[in-house]
Amino acid sequence: MAEVEIRAASKAFKKTQAVIDLSLTVGDGEFVALLGPTGAGKTTTLRLIAGLEMPDCGSIRIGGRDVTGNAPADRDIAFVFQQYSLYPHLSVFENMAFALRAPIRRVPEGEIRAKVREVARLLHIETKLENKATQLSGGQMQRVAIGRALVRSPAIYLMDEPLSSLDAKLRGEMRLELKRIQTDLGATILYVTHDQTEAMTMASRIGVIEGGRLLQIGTPREIYENPINAHVAARLGQPAINLLPAALFAGAPAGARTVGARTEHLTIACGVGDVQATVKRIEHLGDQSHLHLDLGGQSVVTLSDPEARLGAGDIVSLRLNKPLFFDADGGRVAA
Structure with a gap:
Protein backbone atom coordinates (compact mmCIF):
# COMPACT_ATOMS: atom_id res chain seq x y z
CA MET A 1 0.00 0.00 0.00
CA LEU A 236 -24.63 12.94 9.14
CA GLY A 237 -27.20 11.84 11.67
CA GLN A 238 -30.36 9.72 11.63
CA PRO A 239 -32.89 11.23 12.01
CA ALA A 240 -31.39 14.23 10.24
CA ILE A 241 -30.45 17.28 12.29
CA ASN A 242 -33.30 19.75 12.89
CA LEU A 243 -32.38 23.19 11.49
CA LEU A 244 -34.63 25.74 13.19
CA PRO A 245 -34.83 29.55 13.32
CA ALA A 246 -32.82 30.84 16.28
CA ALA A 247 -35.66 33.23 17.06
CA LEU A 248 -37.66 30.28 18.41
CA PHE A 249 -35.25 29.92 21.32
CA ALA A 250 -33.89 32.24 23.97
CA GLY A 251 -30.17 32.56 24.61
CA ALA A 252 -28.76 32.00 21.12
CA PRO A 253 -25.25 33.52 20.69
CA ALA A 254 -24.71 36.73 18.73
CA GLY A 255 -24.77 36.15 14.96
CA ALA A 256 -26.71 32.89 15.18
CA ARG A 257 -29.64 32.64 12.78
CA THR A 258 -30.16 28.87 12.86
CA VAL A 259 -30.17 26.33 15.68
CA GLY A 260 -29.03 22.81 14.77
CA ALA A 261 -30.69 20.33 17.12
CA ARG A 262 -29.91 16.62 16.81
CA THR A 263 -31.98 14.12 18.75
CA GLU A 264 -29.49 14.14 21.64
CA HIS A 265 -29.81 17.94 21.84
CA LEU A 266 -33.57 17.73 22.50
CA THR A 267 -34.99 16.38 25.74
CA ILE A 268 -38.68 15.96 26.48
CA ALA A 269 -39.01 17.78 29.76
CA CYS A 270 -41.24 16.49 32.57
CA GLY A 271 -41.88 20.04 33.75
CA VAL A 272 -41.35 23.39 32.07
CA GLY A 273 -38.98 23.27 29.10
CA ASP A 274 -37.47 25.88 26.78
CA VAL A 275 -40.29 25.59 24.22
CA GLN A 276 -43.51 23.73 23.66
CA ALA A 277 -44.38 21.65 20.58
CA THR A 278 -47.36 19.67 19.30
CA VAL A 279 -47.13 15.97 18.44
CA LYS A 280 -48.03 15.36 14.78
CA ARG A 281 -47.33 11.62 14.58
CA ILE A 282 -45.19 8.87 16.10
CA GLU A 283 -43.13 6.23 14.31
CA HIS A 284 -42.72 3.16 16.52
CA LEU A 285 -39.41 1.44 15.71
CA GLY A 286 -39.23 -1.17 18.46
CA ASP A 287 -36.51 -0.02 20.86
CA GLN A 288 -37.25 3.65 20.18
CA SER A 289 -39.83 5.93 18.60
CA HIS A 290 -39.43 8.88 16.24
CA LEU A 291 -41.54 11.74 17.50
CA HIS A 292 -42.64 14.16 14.77
CA LEU A 293 -43.47 17.57 16.23
CA ASP A 294 -44.72 20.98 15.17
CA LEU A 295 -42.69 23.74 16.80
CA GLY A 296 -43.95 27.19 15.85
CA GLY A 297 -44.78 26.00 12.35
CA GLN A 298 -41.45 24.16 11.99
CA SER A 299 -41.19 20.37 11.69
CA VAL A 300 -39.01 18.73 14.33
CA VAL A 301 -38.05 15.07 14.73
CA THR A 302 -36.65 13.64 17.94
CA LEU A 303 -36.58 10.35 19.84
CA SER A 304 -38.88 9.29 22.63
CA ASP A 305 -39.30 6.35 24.96
CA PRO A 306 -41.46 3.75 23.17
CA GLU A 307 -43.36 3.38 26.45
CA ALA A 308 -44.30 7.07 26.49
CA ARG A 309 -48.06 7.53 26.31
CA LEU A 310 -48.15 10.19 23.62
CA GLY A 311 -50.48 10.69 20.68
CA ALA A 312 -51.20 13.13 17.86
CA GLY A 313 -52.27 16.50 19.22
CA ASP A 314 -50.49 16.18 22.58
CA ILE A 315 -48.38 19.11 23.79
CA VAL A 316 -44.81 18.39 24.96
CA SER A 317 -42.15 20.61 26.51
CA LEU A 318 -38.68 20.48 24.97
CA ARG A 319 -35.39 21.41 26.58
CA LEU A 320 -32.30 22.23 24.47
CA ASN A 321 -28.99 20.67 25.51
CA LYS A 322 -25.83 22.08 23.86
CA PRO A 323 -27.17 22.45 20.29
CA LEU A 324 -25.18 23.72 17.30
CA PHE A 325 -25.52 27.29 15.98
CA PHE A 326 -25.10 28.62 12.45
CA ASP A 327 -25.05 32.10 10.92
CA ALA A 328 -27.13 33.42 8.02
CA ASP A 329 -24.80 31.78 5.47
CA GLY A 330 -24.80 28.44 7.26
CA GLY A 331 -21.35 28.88 8.84
CA ARG A 332 -20.73 27.58 12.34
CA VAL A 333 -21.14 30.01 15.25
CA ALA A 334 -19.46 29.26 18.59
CA ALA A 335 -21.87 28.57 21.43
Whole structure:
Protein backbone atom coordinates (compact mmCIF):
# COMPACT_ATOMS: atom_id res chain seq x y z
CA MET A 1 0.00 0.00 0.00
CA ALA A 2 1.06 3.63 -0.41
CA GLU A 3 0.02 7.16 0.45
CA VAL A 4 -2.09 8.83 -2.24
CA GLU A 5 -2.31 12.59 -2.56
CA ILE A 6 -4.44 14.93 -4.66
CA ARG A 7 -3.01 18.45 -4.81
CA ALA A 8 -5.33 21.34 -5.74
CA ALA A 9 -6.99 19.36 -8.54
CA SER A 10 -9.79 20.81 -10.65
CA LYS A 11 -11.79 19.25 -13.46
CA ALA A 12 -14.51 20.74 -15.67
CA PHE A 13 -16.71 19.12 -18.31
CA LYS A 14 -17.58 21.93 -20.72
CA LYS A 15 -19.18 24.55 -18.44
CA THR A 16 -19.74 22.23 -15.48
CA GLN A 17 -17.12 22.30 -12.72
CA ALA A 18 -17.05 18.72 -11.40
CA VAL A 19 -14.08 19.14 -9.02
CA ILE A 20 -12.81 22.48 -7.73
CA ASP A 21 -9.37 22.99 -6.14
CA LEU A 22 -9.60 19.69 -4.25
CA SER A 23 -6.73 18.58 -2.03
CA LEU A 24 -6.84 15.26 -0.19
CA THR A 25 -4.33 12.82 1.27
CA VAL A 26 -5.15 9.16 1.91
CA GLY A 27 -2.54 7.69 4.23
CA ASP A 28 -0.95 4.26 3.86
CA GLY A 29 -3.42 1.69 5.22
CA GLU A 30 -6.18 4.27 5.74
CA PHE A 31 -9.88 3.90 4.88
CA VAL A 32 -11.23 7.28 3.72
CA ALA A 33 -14.82 7.80 2.58
CA LEU A 34 -16.00 10.63 0.34
CA LEU A 35 -19.59 11.41 1.32
CA GLY A 36 -21.94 13.53 -0.75
CA PRO A 37 -25.03 13.55 -2.96
CA THR A 38 -25.21 12.61 -6.63
CA GLY A 39 -23.28 15.12 -8.73
CA ALA A 40 -21.04 16.26 -5.87
CA GLY A 41 -17.82 15.25 -7.67
CA LYS A 42 -17.12 11.99 -5.83
CA THR A 43 -16.76 9.69 -8.83
CA THR A 44 -14.80 12.29 -10.80
CA THR A 45 -12.30 12.44 -7.93
CA LEU A 46 -11.82 8.66 -8.15
CA ARG A 47 -11.43 8.85 -11.93
CA LEU A 48 -8.76 11.53 -11.58
CA ILE A 49 -6.76 9.28 -9.26
CA ALA A 50 -7.26 6.30 -11.56
CA GLY A 51 -6.15 8.25 -14.63
CA LEU A 52 -9.49 7.81 -16.39
CA GLU A 53 -9.74 11.62 -16.40
CA MET A 54 -6.96 14.21 -16.57
CA PRO A 55 -7.16 17.22 -14.20
CA ASP A 56 -7.33 20.68 -15.74
CA CYS A 57 -4.90 21.77 -13.05
CA GLY A 58 -3.31 20.26 -9.97
CA SER A 59 -1.52 16.93 -9.57
CA ILE A 60 -1.93 13.33 -8.40
CA ARG A 61 0.81 11.60 -6.39
CA ILE A 62 0.95 7.91 -5.44
CA GLY A 63 3.65 6.72 -3.09
CA GLY A 64 5.41 10.08 -3.42
CA ARG A 65 5.54 9.75 -7.24
CA ASP A 66 3.81 12.25 -9.52
CA VAL A 67 1.52 10.18 -11.76
CA THR A 68 -0.59 13.01 -13.18
CA GLY A 69 0.39 12.23 -16.77
CA ASN A 70 0.60 8.46 -16.40
CA ALA A 71 -1.79 5.99 -18.03
CA PRO A 72 -4.19 4.09 -15.73
CA ALA A 73 -2.19 0.85 -16.13
CA ASP A 74 0.93 2.58 -14.80
CA ARG A 75 -0.69 3.91 -11.59
CA ASP A 76 -0.99 0.67 -9.61
CA ILE A 77 -4.62 1.12 -8.59
CA ALA A 78 -7.59 -1.26 -8.36
CA PHE A 79 -11.07 0.09 -9.11
CA VAL A 80 -14.36 -1.42 -7.85
CA PHE A 81 -17.28 0.02 -9.80
CA GLN A 82 -20.88 0.52 -8.71
CA GLN A 83 -22.05 -2.16 -11.15
CA TYR A 84 -20.53 -5.64 -11.01
CA SER A 85 -19.01 -5.56 -14.53
CA LEU A 86 -18.18 -9.28 -14.44
CA TYR A 87 -17.41 -11.42 -17.49
CA PRO A 88 -20.60 -13.55 -17.73
CA HIS A 89 -18.99 -16.37 -19.73
CA LEU A 90 -16.20 -16.89 -17.20
CA SER A 91 -16.28 -18.71 -13.87
CA VAL A 92 -15.90 -16.93 -10.55
CA PHE A 93 -12.28 -18.15 -10.41
CA GLU A 94 -11.52 -16.86 -13.92
CA ASN A 95 -13.13 -13.50 -13.18
CA MET A 96 -11.03 -13.04 -10.05
CA ALA A 97 -7.83 -14.27 -11.71
CA PHE A 98 -8.26 -12.12 -14.82
CA ALA A 99 -6.24 -9.11 -13.61
CA LEU A 100 -3.38 -11.32 -12.39
CA ARG A 101 -3.02 -12.86 -15.85
CA ALA A 102 -2.55 -9.53 -17.61
CA PRO A 103 0.67 -9.39 -19.69
CA ILE A 104 2.09 -6.53 -17.62
CA ARG A 105 1.97 -8.67 -14.44
CA ARG A 106 2.65 -12.29 -15.47
CA VAL A 107 1.97 -13.77 -12.04
CA PRO A 108 2.86 -17.49 -11.84
CA GLU A 109 -0.20 -19.77 -12.11
CA GLY A 110 0.42 -21.39 -8.74
CA GLU A 111 0.52 -17.99 -7.05
CA ILE A 112 -2.68 -16.96 -8.86
CA ARG A 113 -4.55 -20.02 -7.58
CA ALA A 114 -3.35 -19.48 -4.02
CA LYS A 115 -4.27 -15.78 -4.05
CA VAL A 116 -7.72 -16.29 -5.57
CA ARG A 117 -8.59 -19.02 -3.06
CA GLU A 118 -7.37 -16.91 -0.15
CA VAL A 119 -9.49 -13.90 -1.16
CA ALA A 120 -12.49 -16.13 -1.94
CA ARG A 121 -12.25 -17.49 1.60
CA LEU A 122 -12.17 -13.96 3.04
CA LEU A 123 -15.31 -13.12 1.06
CA HIS A 124 -17.06 -16.44 1.86
CA ILE A 125 -17.40 -17.42 -1.80
CA GLU A 126 -14.84 -20.26 -1.83
CA THR A 127 -17.58 -22.76 -2.74
CA LYS A 128 -18.60 -20.71 -5.80
CA LEU A 129 -15.26 -20.58 -7.63
CA GLU A 130 -16.35 -22.99 -10.40
CA ASN A 131 -19.74 -21.31 -10.92
CA LYS A 132 -20.38 -19.04 -13.88
CA ALA A 133 -20.97 -15.40 -12.88
CA THR A 134 -24.55 -15.68 -14.20
CA GLN A 135 -25.29 -18.40 -11.62
CA LEU A 136 -24.71 -16.09 -8.67
CA SER A 137 -27.00 -13.89 -6.61
CA GLY A 138 -26.55 -10.11 -6.64
CA GLY A 139 -24.67 -10.17 -3.35
CA GLN A 140 -22.35 -12.94 -4.55
CA MET A 141 -21.62 -11.06 -7.79
CA GLN A 142 -20.69 -7.98 -5.81
CA ARG A 143 -18.34 -10.07 -3.66
CA VAL A 144 -16.68 -11.36 -6.82
CA ALA A 145 -16.28 -7.82 -8.13
CA ILE A 146 -14.65 -6.79 -4.84
CA GLY A 147 -12.57 -9.97 -4.83
CA ARG A 148 -11.28 -9.26 -8.34
CA ALA A 149 -9.73 -6.08 -6.91
CA LEU A 150 -8.53 -7.64 -3.65
CA VAL A 151 -6.47 -10.37 -5.34
CA ARG A 152 -4.07 -7.64 -6.35
CA SER A 153 -1.93 -5.63 -3.93
CA PRO A 154 -2.17 -2.15 -5.47
CA ALA A 155 -1.16 1.18 -3.98
CA ILE A 156 -4.84 2.00 -3.37
CA TYR A 157 -8.29 0.51 -3.84
CA LEU A 158 -10.81 2.94 -5.34
CA MET A 159 -14.42 1.94 -4.60
CA ASP A 160 -17.36 3.71 -6.23
CA GLU A 161 -20.52 2.93 -4.21
CA PRO A 162 -19.96 -0.85 -4.54
CA LEU A 163 -22.79 -1.76 -2.13
CA SER A 164 -25.52 0.57 -3.38
CA SER A 165 -27.30 -2.05 -5.51
CA LEU A 166 -27.62 -4.57 -2.65
CA ASP A 167 -30.65 -4.95 -0.40
CA ALA A 168 -30.51 -3.45 3.11
CA LYS A 169 -29.69 -6.68 4.97
CA LEU A 170 -26.92 -7.71 2.61
CA ARG A 171 -25.54 -4.17 2.55
CA GLY A 172 -25.20 -4.28 6.33
CA GLU A 173 -23.40 -7.64 6.17
CA MET A 174 -21.04 -6.45 3.43
CA ARG A 175 -20.14 -3.31 5.39
CA LEU A 176 -18.85 -5.49 8.21
CA GLU A 177 -17.07 -7.87 5.84
CA LEU A 178 -15.37 -5.09 3.87
CA LYS A 179 -14.15 -3.32 7.00
CA ARG A 180 -12.85 -6.61 8.43
CA ILE A 181 -10.99 -7.41 5.22
CA GLN A 182 -9.52 -3.90 5.01
CA THR A 183 -8.23 -4.22 8.56
CA ASP A 184 -6.81 -7.71 7.97
CA LEU A 185 -5.04 -6.68 4.75
CA GLY A 186 -3.95 -3.23 5.91
CA ALA A 187 -5.40 -1.96 2.61
CA THR A 188 -5.52 1.68 1.55
CA ILE A 189 -9.06 2.49 0.41
CA LEU A 190 -10.77 5.60 -0.95
CA TYR A 191 -14.48 4.81 -0.84
CA VAL A 192 -17.22 6.88 -2.44
CA THR A 193 -20.76 6.80 -1.03
CA HIS A 194 -23.91 8.84 -0.51
CA ASP A 195 -24.85 6.59 2.45
CA GLN A 196 -23.90 8.16 5.77
CA THR A 197 -24.14 4.79 7.56
CA GLU A 198 -21.48 3.30 5.26
CA ALA A 199 -19.20 6.27 5.84
CA MET A 200 -19.70 6.34 9.62
CA THR A 201 -19.23 2.61 10.19
CA MET A 202 -16.33 1.85 7.83
CA ALA A 203 -14.14 4.94 7.38
CA SER A 204 -11.32 6.12 9.61
CA ARG A 205 -11.90 9.58 8.10
CA ILE A 206 -14.80 11.09 6.16
CA GLY A 207 -14.54 13.84 3.56
CA VAL A 208 -17.80 15.68 2.95
CA ILE A 209 -17.95 16.90 -0.65
CA GLU A 210 -20.52 19.18 -2.29
CA GLY A 211 -20.51 20.96 -5.64
CA GLY A 212 -17.00 19.68 -6.39
CA ARG A 213 -15.53 21.16 -3.19
CA LEU A 214 -14.23 19.23 -0.21
CA LEU A 215 -15.99 21.03 2.63
CA GLN A 216 -14.53 19.19 5.62
CA ILE A 217 -12.53 16.08 6.43
CA GLY A 218 -12.09 14.38 9.78
CA THR A 219 -12.96 11.33 11.82
CA PRO A 220 -16.64 10.33 11.86
CA ARG A 221 -16.95 11.65 15.41
CA GLU A 222 -15.31 14.98 14.51
CA ILE A 223 -17.57 15.50 11.51
CA TYR A 224 -20.67 14.58 13.51
CA GLU A 225 -19.93 16.64 16.62
CA ASN A 226 -18.11 19.62 15.08
CA PRO A 227 -19.43 20.24 11.53
CA ILE A 228 -17.97 23.31 9.88
CA ASN A 229 -21.34 24.42 8.52
CA ALA A 230 -25.02 23.51 8.32
CA HIS A 231 -24.56 21.51 5.11
CA VAL A 232 -21.97 19.22 6.69
CA ALA A 233 -24.15 18.89 9.80
CA ALA A 234 -27.06 17.74 7.64
CA ARG A 235 -25.02 14.99 5.93
CA LEU A 236 -24.63 12.94 9.14
CA GLY A 237 -27.20 11.84 11.67
CA GLN A 238 -30.36 9.72 11.63
CA PRO A 239 -32.89 11.23 12.01
CA ALA A 240 -31.39 14.23 10.24
CA ILE A 241 -30.45 17.28 12.29
CA ASN A 242 -33.30 19.75 12.89
CA LEU A 243 -32.38 23.19 11.49
CA LEU A 244 -34.63 25.74 13.19
CA PRO A 245 -34.83 29.55 13.32
CA ALA A 246 -32.82 30.84 16.28
CA ALA A 247 -35.66 33.23 17.06
CA LEU A 248 -37.66 30.28 18.41
CA PHE A 249 -35.25 29.92 21.32
CA ALA A 250 -33.89 32.24 23.97
CA GLY A 251 -30.17 32.56 24.61
CA ALA A 252 -28.76 32.00 21.12
CA PRO A 253 -25.25 33.52 20.69
CA ALA A 254 -24.71 36.73 18.73
CA GLY A 255 -24.77 36.15 14.96
CA ALA A 256 -26.71 32.89 15.18
CA ARG A 257 -29.64 32.64 12.78
CA THR A 258 -30.16 28.87 12.86
CA VAL A 259 -30.17 26.33 15.68
CA GLY A 260 -29.03 22.81 14.77
CA ALA A 261 -30.69 20.33 17.12
CA ARG A 262 -29.91 16.62 16.81
CA THR A 263 -31.98 14.12 18.75
CA GLU A 264 -29.49 14.14 21.64
CA HIS A 265 -29.81 17.94 21.84
CA LEU A 266 -33.57 17.73 22.50
CA THR A 267 -34.99 16.38 25.74
CA ILE A 268 -38.68 15.96 26.48
CA ALA A 269 -39.01 17.78 29.76
CA CYS A 270 -41.24 16.49 32.57
CA GLY A 271 -41.88 20.04 33.75
CA VAL A 272 -41.35 23.39 32.07
CA GLY A 273 -38.98 23.27 29.10
CA ASP A 274 -37.47 25.88 26.78
CA VAL A 275 -40.29 25.59 24.22
CA GLN A 276 -43.51 23.73 23.66
CA ALA A 277 -44.38 21.65 20.58
CA THR A 278 -47.36 19.67 19.30
CA VAL A 279 -47.13 15.97 18.44
CA LYS A 280 -48.03 15.36 14.78
CA ARG A 281 -47.33 11.62 14.58
CA ILE A 282 -45.19 8.87 16.10
CA GLU A 283 -43.13 6.23 14.31
CA HIS A 284 -42.72 3.16 16.52
CA LEU A 285 -39.41 1.44 15.71
CA GLY A 286 -39.23 -1.17 18.46
CA ASP A 287 -36.51 -0.02 20.86
CA GLN A 288 -37.25 3.65 20.18
CA SER A 289 -39.83 5.93 18.60
CA HIS A 290 -39.43 8.88 16.24
CA LEU A 291 -41.54 11.74 17.50
CA HIS A 292 -42.64 14.16 14.77
CA LEU A 293 -43.47 17.57 16.23
CA ASP A 294 -44.72 20.98 15.17
CA LEU A 295 -42.69 23.74 16.80
CA GLY A 296 -43.95 27.19 15.85
CA GLY A 297 -44.78 26.00 12.35
CA GLN A 298 -41.45 24.16 11.99
CA SER A 299 -41.19 20.37 11.69
CA VAL A 300 -39.01 18.73 14.33
CA VAL A 301 -38.05 15.07 14.73
CA THR A 302 -36.65 13.64 17.94
CA LEU A 303 -36.58 10.35 19.84
CA SER A 304 -38.88 9.29 22.63
CA ASP A 305 -39.30 6.35 24.96
CA PRO A 306 -41.46 3.75 23.17
CA GLU A 307 -43.36 3.38 26.45
CA ALA A 308 -44.30 7.07 26.49
CA ARG A 309 -48.06 7.53 26.31
CA LEU A 310 -48.15 10.19 23.62
CA GLY A 311 -50.48 10.69 20.68
CA ALA A 312 -51.20 13.13 17.86
CA GLY A 313 -52.27 16.50 19.22
CA ASP A 314 -50.49 16.18 22.58
CA ILE A 315 -48.38 19.11 23.79
CA VAL A 316 -44.81 18.39 24.96
CA SER A 317 -42.15 20.61 26.51
CA LEU A 318 -38.68 20.48 24.97
CA ARG A 319 -35.39 21.41 26.58
CA LEU A 320 -32.30 22.23 24.47
CA ASN A 321 -28.99 20.67 25.51
CA LYS A 322 -25.83 22.08 23.86
CA PRO A 323 -27.17 22.45 20.29
CA LEU A 324 -25.18 23.72 17.30
CA PHE A 325 -25.52 27.29 15.98
CA PHE A 326 -25.10 28.62 12.45
CA ASP A 327 -25.05 32.10 10.92
CA ALA A 328 -27.13 33.42 8.02
CA ASP A 329 -24.80 31.78 5.47
CA GLY A 330 -24.80 28.44 7.26
CA GLY A 331 -21.35 28.88 8.84
CA ARG A 332 -20.73 27.58 12.34
CA VAL A 333 -21.14 30.01 15.25
CA ALA A 334 -19.46 29.26 18.59
CA ALA A 335 -21.87 28.57 21.43
